[in-house]
Amino acid sequence: xxxxxxxxxxxxxxxxxxxxxxxxxxxxxxxxxxTDWWSFGIAALLAFSVYLFTLTPEVQxxxxxxFVTAAKYGGVGQPPGFPVWTIYAWLFTKLLPFSNFAxxxxxxxxxxxxxxxxxxALMVSRGAAMIGEGFRGYGRLKPKAENSLRVVCGCVAGMxxxxxxxxxxxxxxxxxxxxxxxxxxxxxxxxxxxxxxPIRLCYLYAAMLVYGLGLTNSQSLTAAAPAIALxxxxxxxxxxxxxxxxxxxxxxxxxxxxACGILSDEIFLGIQFYYLWQDFDxxxxxxxxxxxxxxxxxxxxVFKTRRLFTSWKPVCAAAIILVLGYSAVxxxxxxSMTNAPMNWGYPRTVDGFWHVLSRGQYEKFLPTxxxxxxxxxxxQLGIYWKIAFANFGPIFVVLAGLPFCFLHRMRxxxxxxxxxxxxxxxxxxxxxxxxxxxxxxxxxxxxSKIFFAASHLVLAIFAxxxxxxxxxxxxxxxxxxxSPAAATLPE
Numbered sequence: 392x393x394x395x396x397x398x399x400x401x402x403x404x405x406x407x408x409x410x411x412x413x414x415x416x417x418x419x420x421x422x423x424x425x426t427d428w429w430s431f432g433i434a435a436l437l438a439f440s441v442y443l444f445t446l447t448p449e450v451q452x453x454x455x456x457x458f459v460t461a462a463k464y465g466g467v468g469q470p471p472g473f474p475v476w477t478i479y480a481w482l483f484t485k486l487l488p489f490s491n492f493a494x495x496x497x498x499x500x501x502x503x504x505x506x507x508x509x510x511x512a513l514m515v516s517r518g519a520a521m522i523g524e525g526f527r528g529y530g531r532l533k534p535k536a537e538n539s540l541r542v543v544c545g546c547v548a549g550m551x552x553x554x555x556x557x558x559x560x561x562x563x564x565x566x567x568x569x570x571x572x573x574x575x576x577x578x579x580x581x582x583x584x585x586x587x588x589p590i591r592l593c594y595l596y597a598a599m600l601v602y603g604l605g606l607t608n609s610q611s612l613t614a615a616a617p618a619i620a621l622x623x624x625x626x627x628x629x630x631x632x633x634x635x636x637x638x639x640x641x642x643x644x645x646x647x648x649x650a651c652g653i654l655s656d657e658i659f660l661g662i663q664f665y666y667l668w669q670d671f672d673x674x675x676x677x678x679x680x681x682x683x684x685x686x687x688x689x690x691x692x693v694f695k696t697r698r699l700f701t702s703w704k705p706v707c708a709a710a711i712i713l714v715l716g717y718s719a720v721x722x723x724x725x726x727s728m729t730n731a732p733m734n735w736g737y738p739r740t741v742d743g744f745w746h747v748l749s750r751g752q753y754e755k756f757l758p759t760x761x762x763x764x765x766x767x768x769x770x771q772l773g774i775y776w777k778i779a780f781a782n783f784g785p786i787f788v789v790l791a792g793l794p795f796c797f798l799h800r801m802r803x804x805x806x807x808x809x810x811x812x813x814x815x816x817x818x819x820x821x822x823x824x825x826x827x828x829x830x831x832x833x834x835x836x837x838x839s840k841i842f843f844a845a846s847h848l849v850l851a852i853f854a855x856x857x858x859x860x861x862x863x864x865x866x867x868x869x870x871x872x873x874s875p876a877a878a879t880l881p882e
Contacts, residue, residue, distance in 0.1 A: 422584050423517055426538045430516035433542065434549030435509030441554070442501035447564045450493040457733060458565040462499075463492045466731030467723050467738055468567075470750045474722035475574075475604050476567040479503075496565040504562035504569035508553040510576040511848065512545030514583055515855030518808070519544050521587075522859055525802040529867040540862045548855030555851075556782030557844045567608055568841055574605035575612060575845050579815075579852075582622060586808055589626045592705055599709045603716020610750070611823065611842050617681070618818040622811035624688070630702045632692035635685040637706060642682035677758070723747060759828045771824045774831060778840045783847050791850045793857030797864070809856070812849055819846035 450456050454469060461468035462480035483499035484492055519541045523531055532540065552558060561568045578598050585594035602619070605612050620638070624631025693699050727739035736751070737743040745751075761768045779788055795813075798806055823842055829835040 422587065423513065424520075426520070426541050427513050427516040427545075430512040430542045430545030430549075431509040434512035434546045434553075435505045437546065437550065438508040438553035439501060439505035442505060442559075442562050443498070445559075445563050446494065446497050446501060448494055449491065451564045455493065455565045457735075458567065459493045459496050460733040461731070461735075462496045462565070464731040464733060465726055465729070466733035467726050467735045467747065468733060469735050470747045470753065471607065471610055472720065472723045472735070472738065472747045473567045473608055474719045474726070475607050476570045477726070478722065479570055480565070493565055497563060500562050500564060500566050500569040503573040504553060504558060507569065507573040507576040507848070508549035510573075510580050511552050511851050511855070512549035514580055514852055515548040515859070516541040516545040517583070518805070518852070518856055519859035522801055522805050522856065523863055523867075525805070526797075526860070526863050526867065527800040528870055529800070529863060530870055532863065532867050536866065540859060540866075544855045544859045544862070547858055548851045551784065551787045551854055552848055552851035555784075555844070555847050557778070557840050557847060561841065561844075568844065571605060571609040571612070572844055572848060574601055574608060575615075576848060577601045578605065578619075579812075579848075582619070582811075583808065586622065586626045586811065587804060592708075595623070595705075596709060596712050599713040600716040603713045604719055606717050607719045612845065614818050614822050614826070615815050615845070618811070618814040621814045624692075625807050625811055627702075628692055629696060629698065630705055632689050632696060632698075633700050633702045633706045634709075635692075636689035636699060637710075639682055639685035639689055642678060642685065646678075646682070676762075720748060757828055759825045761825060768825060770831060771827075771829060772821065774829060774836060775820055775824050775843060778836060778843060779847065779850065782840065783850055787854040788850065790857035790861075791853035793860055794853055797860045800860075809853075812852060816846055816849040816853075819843070819849065 450459055457468055458473075458480070460466065461473070461477050463484055465477060465481050468477060480496045480499045483502075484495045487495045487498060520537070523537055523540075531537065553562070558569070558572070578601050581594050581598035581601065585591060585598065588594070602612070620631065620634050623634060689699075723738040724744055727734050727737055727743070736747040738747045759768045759771060776788075794809055798809065801809070820843060823846065827839050827842060829839045
C-alpha cells in the first residue's frame with residue numbers, strides 16, 4: 392500500500408512539473424539613449440557654428456526683405472502667409488537684443504536648420520543601434536566601438552544634409568524653409584518613435600500636430616501625406632485600413648457632389664487641397680488614382696481583417712489634431728488686423744484670406760502628363776538626380792543606396808521603417824518632380840531645387856544607415872551559419 396509520499400506510475404507532483412520562466416528585464420520606457428543625444432548635440436552644434444560663421448549680415452536679395460519685415464512686425468508674408476514661421480522669427484527679433492533685424496531673422500533660420508541636422512543624427516544613431524542588434528550573420532560590435540560608429544554616422548548624415556547646396560543658402564539668411572524642414576524632421580522622428588511602439592498613439596498624434604503646423608509653412612509637404620498613411624498601414628493594419636477607407640469615401644463623395652453640382656468650388660475654400668481642387672480639369676487623374684488605390688487597399692484589408700472602422704476613434708483623433716495644427720493659419724487675419732507694414736493680400740478680409748491660402752497670384756498646377764509624355768517625365772527625373780548629385784553629393788547618394796543591399800540581414804522592424812522612409816522619399820521626389828513639371832534649364836532648376844530639400848532629408852537618413860551597415864560589415868565579427876549565436880538572433 393502506498394503512503395502519501397508515494398506517487399503511482401512514477402509521476403511527480405504537479406507542482407514539480409511547472410516550468411518557472413527566468414525573470415525578464417523590464418522593457419525600458421525610453422527609446423533614445425545617451426549616445427543618440429550625443430549625436431544630436433554634436434551634429435546640431437557643428438552645423439550651427441558653421442551657419443553662424445557664414446551668416447549673411449544684412450538683407451539678401453529675392454524675398455528676404457519681405458520675410459524680415461513680416462517677422463519684425465508680426466505681419467503677413469507672401470502666400471501662404473507662413474504664420475508659424477512669422478511667430479518663430481518674431482521671437483528671435485525680441486530674444487536677440489543686438490545687431491540688425493535681418494541678422495536676427497537669419498539666426499532663426501540657422502538655428503532651425505541646425506536642429507534639423509541634430510534630429511537626423513538622432514534618427515540615424517538610433518537606427519544604427521537597432522540594425523546592429525539584429526544584423527544577421529554578424530556579431531555585435533563592442534559597446535565603445537558601436538557608440539563611436541553611431542555618433543560618426545549620425546553626425547555625417549546631419550552634416551550631409553546641413554551643408555547640402557539646397558539647404559545651406561537658405562539656412563544663412565531670412566527664409567521660412569529651414570523651419571519647414573525642421574518641422575518635417577520632427578514628424579519623421581515622432582513617427583519613428585511610434586513605429587517601434589505602435590501601441591503608444593501619443594507619438595502618432597504629436598506627429599500629426601507637427602505635420603499640420605508644417606503644412607502652414609509649406610504646402611509642398613502635402614506630397615508626403617500618402618506615404619505617411621502607408622507608414623501607418625505598415626505598423627498598424629487596422630488603423631491604416633480605416634484611414635484609407637475614410638480617404639476613399641471622402642474622394643468618392645467629393646466626385647459625386649461635384650458631378651451633381653451640389654457643391655461648388657467655393658465650398659472647398661480653406662482646406663489644404665483647395666488650390667489643387669480648383670485645377671480639377673488638370674488633376675482629376677491624380678484624384679481618381681488616389682481614390683481607387685485607397686479603396687482597393689481598404690477593401691483588401693477588410694477581407695484580411697474581416698473588420699471595418701474598428702479604429703475610428705484614433706482616426707478621428709488624428710484628423711482633429713492635424714486640423715488643430717493647421718488652424719495656425721487663423722493667425723493671418725489677426726495679424727492683418729494690426730495693419731502691419733507687411734500685409735500681403737490683406738487676409739483680414741474673407742477674399743484676402745482665401746487668396747493667401749490658395750496661393751492666388753501663383754500659377755495653377757500643370758503636372759507632367761506621364762501617360763502621354765513619358766519621355767519628358769523621365770527627363771525631369773533625371774533633373775532631380777542631377778540636382779541631388781550636384782547639391783547632396785555623389786558619395787552620399789551612393790551611401791543612401793547601401794541599406795537596401797543589406798535588407799535581408801535586418802529584422803522585420805528595421806525593414807518596415809526603411810520601406811516607410813522609401814515611400815516618403817519617392818513621394819517627395821518622383822511625385823514632386825511630376826507636380827513641378829520643370830524644364831531643363833538652369834533658371835528652372837535653381838528655382839525648383841528647394842522643393843526637393845525634404846527628399847534630401849530622407850536621403851541623408853539613408854546615407855547614415857548606409858554608413859552604419861558598411862561599418863558593421865567591415866568591423867563586426869562574422870558568425871558561422873551553424874553557430875548558436877547566429878541561430879538565435881532576434882527577429
